[in-house]
Amino acid sequence: MESMTGAKALMTAMEKEGVKQVFGLPGGANLPMYDEFARCDIRHILVRHEQSAAHMADGFGRVSRKPGVCFATSGPGATNILTGIATAQADSAPMIAVTGQVPVAMIGRDAFQESDIIGMANPVVKYAFQPRTAAEVPEAVKKGFFIAETGRPGPVLLDIPKDVQTNKAEMIFPDEFKIQGYHPWADPDIANVEKAIDMLLHSEKPIILAGGGTIISSAFAELQAIAEALMLPVVTTFKGKGSFPENHPLSLGPIGMHGHAEANKMMAEADCVLAIGTRFSDRSVGTFEAFEKRLKIIHMDVDPAEIGKNQTAQIAVVGDVRASLRIMVKLLLQRAIKKTDETPWIKHVKETKAYWKENLKLHPGEMGAAKILRKLRELLPKESVVTTEVGQHQMWASLFYDVIQPGTFFSSTGLGTMGWGFPAAIGAKVAKPDVPVVDIAGDGSFSMTENSLATAVLEDIPVIVFLLNNSTLGMVAQWQRTFYDRRMNGVDQGHCPDYVKLAESYGAQGIRAQSMDELDRAIKTALSSDVATVIDIPIDPEEDVLPFVAPGTSLSDMILPS
Amino acid sequence: MWAILSILVENKPGILFKVTHLFRSRNFNIDSISVGVTENPEYSKMTITTYGDEKQVEQIVKQLDKMIDTVKVEHLDEHKTVYRELSLFKIKLSNANDSMEINKLANAYGGKVHDVKKDSIMVELTATPDQIQAFEELAKPFGIIDVARTGVAALQRSGA
Ligand SMILES: Cc1ncc(C[n+]2csc(CCOP(=O)(O)OP(=O)(O)O)c2C)c(N)n1
Numbered sequence: 001m002e003s004m005t006g007a008k009a010l011m012t013a014m015e016k017e018g019v020k021q022v023f024g025l026p027g028g029a030n031l032p033m034y035d036e037f038a039r040c041d042i043r044h045i046l047v048r049h050e051q052s053a054a055h056m057a058d059g060f061g062r063v064s065r066k067p068g069v070c071f072a073t074s075g076p077g078a079t080n081i082l083t084g085i086a087t088a089q090a091d092s093a094p095m096i097a098v099t100g101q102v103p104v105a106m107i108g109r110d111a112f113q114e115s116d117i118i119g120m121a122n123p124v125v126k127y128a129f130q131p132r133t134a135a136e137v138p139e140a141v142k143k144g145f146f147i148a149e150t151g152r153p154g155p156v157l158l159d160i161p162k163d164v165q166t167n168k169a170e171m172i173f174p175d176e177f178k179i180q181g182y183h184p185w186a187d188p189d190i191a192n193v194e195k196a197i198d199m200l201l202h203s204e205k206p207i208i209l210a211g212g213g214t215i216i217s218s219a220f221a222e223l224q225a226i227a228e229a230l231m232l233p234v235v236t237t238f239k240g241k242g243s244f245p246e247n248h249p250l251s252l253g254p255i256g257m258h259g260h261a262e263a264n265k266m267m268a269e270a271d272c273v274l275a276i277g278t279r280f281s282d283r284s285v286g287t288f289e290a291f292e293k294r295l296k297i298i299h300m301d302v303d304p305a306e307i308g309k310n311q312t313a314q315i316a317v318v319g320d321v322r323a324s325l326r327i328m329v330k331l332l333l334q335r336a337i338k339k340t341d342e343t344p345w346i347k348h349v350k351e352t353k354a355y356w357k358e359n360l361k362l363h364p365g366e367m368g369a370a371k372i373l374r375k376l377r378e379l380l381p382k383e384s385v386v387t388t389e390v391g392q393h394q395m396w397a398s399l400f401y402d403v404i405q406p407g408t409f410f411s412s413t414g415l416g417t418m419g420w421g422f423p424a425a426i427g428a429k430v431a432k433p434d435v436p437v438v439d440i441a442g443d444g445s446f447s448m449t450e451n452s453l454a455t456a457v458l459e460d461i462p463v464i465v466f467l468l469n470n471s472t473l474g475m476v477a478q479w480q481r482t483f484y485d486r487r488m489n490g491v492d493q494g495h496c497p498d499y500v501k502l503a504e505s506y507g508a509q510g511i512r513a514q515s516m517d518e519l520d521r522a523i524k525t526a527l528s529s530d531v532a533t534v535i536d537i538p539i540d541p542e543e544d545v546l547p548f549v550a551p552g553t554s555l556s557d558m559i560l561p562s
Numbered sequence: 563m564w565a566i567l568s569i570l571v572e573n574k575p576g577i578l579f580k581v582t583h584l585f586r587s588r589n590f591n592i593d594s595i596s597v598g599v600t601e602n603p604e605y606s607k608m609t610i611t612t613y614g615d616e617k618q619v620e621q622i623v624k625q626l627d628k629m630i631d632t633v634k635v636e637h638l639d640e641h642k643t644v645y646r647e648l649s650l651f652k653i654k655l656s657n658a659n660d661s662m663e664i665n666k667l668a669n670a671y672g673g674k675v676h677d678v679k680k681d682s683i684m685v686e687l688t689a690t691p692d693q694i695q696a697f698e699e700l701a702k703p704f705g706i707i708d709v710a711r712t713g714v715a716a717l718q719r720s721g722a
Contacts, residue, residue, distance in 0.1 A: 122580060123587055127630050147630065181572065181633045305624035308617060 001172060006134035007032040007165040010098070010158075011040040013141035013173060019069055021045055021430060022098075023053040023060075027073025029100030029113060032165035034071075045430070045459050048451040050077050052423035054084020055449065058093045059427030062410045063385060065218070067094040067148040067156070068427055074100045075113030078159070079120065083417060085155045086124040090414025091239065092216060094153035096144055097121075103163040104132055117159050126154030132161070135169035142174055151184025152303045153216060186304065188319030193327045196274065196298040196315050197337070200230055203272035203296065205345045208232045209255070211284075212239030212413070213277015213301060213321050220244070220406035222325035223276065229332045231339040232274065233349045235263040237284040239413040240277070242403025250346075252353060253402075255555060256284040258395035261547045262356040266349055268556040272296040277321040280310040281414070282551075290554035300324045361561035363543050366516055369393070369468065372537060373400035375516065376438070376466060379523045384408060384436040385428045389421040389445030392474040395545040397440045419448030425463040426456055436527055438464045443496055444473040453506035456532035464526045465503075465534040470541040471496050478544050482559075503534035512536045564593070565619045566645055566716050569608040569626055570634040573599055577631045581608060584629065590614065590622050594647065594691070594713035605633060609645075609716045611691070638718055645716035649694045651685045654705030664704060671697045682707060 004012070010033060014022075021043035026034040037044045047053040050072040057068030072081045078099040088095045102111040118128050127147045129140040137160070144156040200206045208227055214220070214236075223243060227234050227250050234244045235252045238259075244251050253260040255267045267273075273295055278284065285291040292311045299306070299313035300321045307316040317324045332338070342350075362370045373396055380386075382404040388394040388411040403409040410428065412420040425439040446467055456463055477491040500510030509531050513519040519537065526533035546561040571577050578597060585592050593611040600607050612622060619637060626635045638645075655661055664683055668675050673687040687697055691714060698706070 118576070119579070122576075123583060179630060182630045303628070305621070305628045307624075309621055309624075312617075 001170045003168050003170050005032065005166055005168050006131070006137045006160065007036045008039075009134065009137040009169075009171045010141060010160065010165070011036045011042060012171075013138045014042060014069065015040060016173060017141065017145045018066065022069040022071050023047055023056040023427065024071025025050055025053060025073070025077060026071070027077050027100065027113070029074035029102060029162050030071060030077070030098070030165070032162065033098070033100065033160070045455060047423070048454050049449065050080035051084050051419065052449050052452045052455070054081040054095070054097060055087065055420050055423035056427035056430070057095050057097070058084060058088045058420070059387060059410065059424030060431045061088070061094040061153070061427070062091075062424070063428040064431040065094065065149070065216075067096045067145055069096045069098065071098050072100070073113070074102055074117070075115045078115055078117035082121060082124070085121055085157065087412050087415045087417040087420055088155040089124045089126065091412065092153050092212065093155070094149040095155040096148055097155060097157045099157065099159045100165070101130065101159045101161040104161045105163070107161065117157070121157050124155070125157045128157040128159065130159045130161070131164050133169065134164050134167040135171065137164065138171050138173045139177060142177055143179060147179070147182065185302075185320060186318045188317050188324040188327055190327055192315055192317045193324060194331060196317065197328065197331060197335075199272060199296060199298060199315060200232065200274060201337070205270045206230070206232055206272040206274070207266060207270040208234045209237065209267070209273050209275045209278060210234060210240040210243040211237045211276060211278025214240050214243035215407050216277065217302070217320050217322040218407060219276070219322035219325050222322060222329055224248070225329050226325060226332065229338050231343060231346050233266055233346065235259075235267050237278050237281065238398055238411065241398060242409040243406055245404050245406060246402035247404050249350065252349070254398050256286075257549045257551070258398055258545055259547070259549070259555075260356065260399060261360060261558060261560065262353045264547065264549065264555045264558050265352055268554070270295065272298070274298045274300070275313075276300045276325070277302070279306050283413075285311070286549055286554040286557075287552060363540065365540055367514070367537065367539050369396040369539065369543055370400045371516065372468065372519065372539070373397060373440070375519055376440075376523060377401050379520070379527070380436060380438065384438060385410070385425075385432060386438050386440060387411065387421040387425045387428060388440040389442050390416045390418045390475075391442040391445055392470070392478060392543070392545045393440055393442040393468040395475070396468070399545070401440070418445040422446060422449050422463070422465060423452045426452060426461050429461050429463050436464065438466050441465050441467045442474055443467060443469045443471060443493055443499070447493075450502065453503060453508050453532060453534075457507040462530050462532050464532070467499055467534055467536050468539050469496070469499065469536055470539050470543070472541045474541065475545070477541070481544070482548075499534050499536040503532075507531075509533040510536065512538070514538060563613065563615060563619060564640070565612050565614065566638040566640060566643060566714060567610045567612065567623065567626070568636045568638050568716060568718075569610065569632055570600070571606050571608060572631050572633065573604055573606045574631065577606070578608070580629065580631060581610075581626070584625055585612075585622070588622070588625055590618065594711070596713035596715050598715070609714050611714050636718070638716055643716050643718050645690060645714050646688050647691055647694060647714045648712040649687045649689075650710045651687065651698070651701055652707040652709075653683050653685060653701050654707055655679075655681050655683055656705065660704055664701070667697070667700055673697070
């Protein structure tokens with residue numbers, strides 16, 4: 001046992017968890033913690049807005065599968081990171097958010113920079129701690145990391161009053177602890193996996209729907225083995241994009257509001273679905289009623305509360321999806337099940353896919369979204385990590401940027417947070433410094449967190465912003481063109497900065513690409529430079545994302561480009 | 563369907579808020595709620611009654627179960643459970659007969675009479691929500707001045 005302050009105990013406990021860096025911004029209420037950075041091996045990465053600190057931690061967490069850590073002071077610092085916390089919660093990303101709080105005796109008195117961040121954050125965290133004495137800090141950290149990264153991962157908030165940071169106590173850093181009401185794992189029911197195999201074998205048009213849980217549990221090899229053994233076409237949710245190589249003959253890509261035509265068509269025709277790690281969000285399946293009417297559903301998920309929440313499953317397997325899929329692979333081997341011949345269903349799937357690859361109408365101009373994103377794909381090494389912002393560019397990425405190495409594509413799919421992609425890319429690059437990291441961005445989204453360029457330059461974290469610049473809030477503009485009779489209110493970005501100069505003013509690199517040749521050069525230059533780069537790509541503000549499944553309709557009611 | 567949920571939680575501040583917030587954020591309704599510490603001071607027990615179809619109730623139970631502060635969540639079978647609610651009724655006395663009539667009514671429901679005044683009387687009734695409802699209907703004609711109800715407390719019968 002050693003006597004130390006709560007702040008020191010926090011750093012020591014985090015070091016024990018393997019934390020190498022945190023993202024944050026200081027203030028009065030977390031100064032004692034900041035003071036400790038001078039005395040420990042944890043690197044502090046300074047942001048310009050706490051929301052970005054949370055997104056960076058999120059990006060780090062999704063890539064490394066270890067909680068990313070962000071720091072903010074009390075009051076406004078704490079409220080600023082809320083969006084980032086809610087974003088991580090919506091996408092089950094592991095994260096630790098550490099906020100300062102006014103001293104215990106001041107809580108509840110509307111003190112300067114006091115906010116009830118525990119009360120505000122509770123609905124959007126997996127758990128929140130507010131240690132009231134210094135001695136509670138080590139166990140809170142230990143439990144916090146455990147909760148954040150196990151089972152269905154999520155954000156954990158540690159709100160630490162200032163006097164708890166400065167007070168000294170005899171510290172015990174526990175190796176063992178008990179959290180009575182927390183059961184992160186269940187063992188998958190083997191009998192149900194067996195039944196699932198039989199159901200798939202006895203269906204005429206079976207399909208796999210892989211969701212974000214497949215990526216979270218890195219169940220890539222298992223997924224591929226099963227798809228190939230049973231000859232099952234694979235569609236994904238948007239969050240599950242890239243859980244299966246998108247250049248694989250059985251891959252159809254994401255379904256949903258902005259899914260691939262072939263994926264939505266095949267999903268709408270299937271009679272049995274093996275749904276893996278998905279919550280069947282409305283964005284993915286359209287109307288819930290229409291979706292489950294014609295389908296037998298096998299649902300695998302780590303979170304028992306997902307079973308039956310949005311869709312009724314005939315067979316449910318609760319447990320880590322990788323563990324469940326491993327059991328399935330083993331059973332398939334034992335029963336020597338390996339389909340080799342092409343079923344009429346697979347033939348039909350392949351024909352449909354080929355048809356849409358040929359016949360989907362694309363933008364006629366040189367700098368159409370499909371061409372731009374395919375160029376990026378062509379030039380990026382397959383292990384590169386891609387994040388996106390939110391808007392049309394995100395959905396074009398869904399449609400035209402094929403993920404080849406599973407688990408290298410991340411987006412704010414649950415909350416749909418503009419401004420997420422760039423800071424998340426910085427966090428991702430910290431987690432994987434040796435691969436190129438690219439944020440596919442729109443100008444509206446990039447404007448929200450572009451000041452993270454300062455962090456990228458100052459902290460030497462060279463990411464690439466691939467900016468599809470239509471000078472408008474494109475996705476909203478598309479909805480206004482489609483559903484509001486072209487009444488274009490509040491979407492013209494009018495006074496956009498010159499993004500090349502903007503990048504340069506931060507000490508980053510800015511390149512404008514107005515033709516395919518320029519784009520080719522720009523990407524190559526960005527890939528070979530060691531400074532953050534913004535590639536500004538002016539595009540047609542009127543280009544729509546199509547196909548499109550309008551909200552409240554079913555996957556078979558797709559709007560196609562005419 | 564009316565459902566009785568018994569929820570064992572850690573006895574820590576803020577948990578009642580989290581549980582009730584869960585109902586709000588998941589679009590479920592609380593019909594009644596009662597909370598009290600258990601024989602072990604580390605835990606509190608909440609009894610929540612709610613309405614929903616089978617799927618909804620199953621989902622509430624799962625969401626409650628998922629909460630880290632909940633130790634045990636049970637959907638109690640109404641027929642294998644003893645459940646009671648305490649209620650207090652302040653009833654108007656308009657004429658000489660009323661007091662006797664209300665006494666009789668209270669007796670019929672196993673209630674107790676308190677605070678008899680010239681123009682009002684208080685009845686304490688511990689019963690199932692249905693019985694309290696029935697009593698209220700019968701007491702209405704006298705004129706109900708005020709009512710307070712505690713929400714249901716419930717325990718499963720042994721061997722059930
Ligand atoms: C924080 C936030 N505010 C508003 C929205 C609503 N919204 C969704 S897409 C979009 C437009 C995005 O514009 P931009 O980033 O330029 O991308 P584009 O659609 O033009 O590709 C908006 C405003 C959102 N998702 N997030």
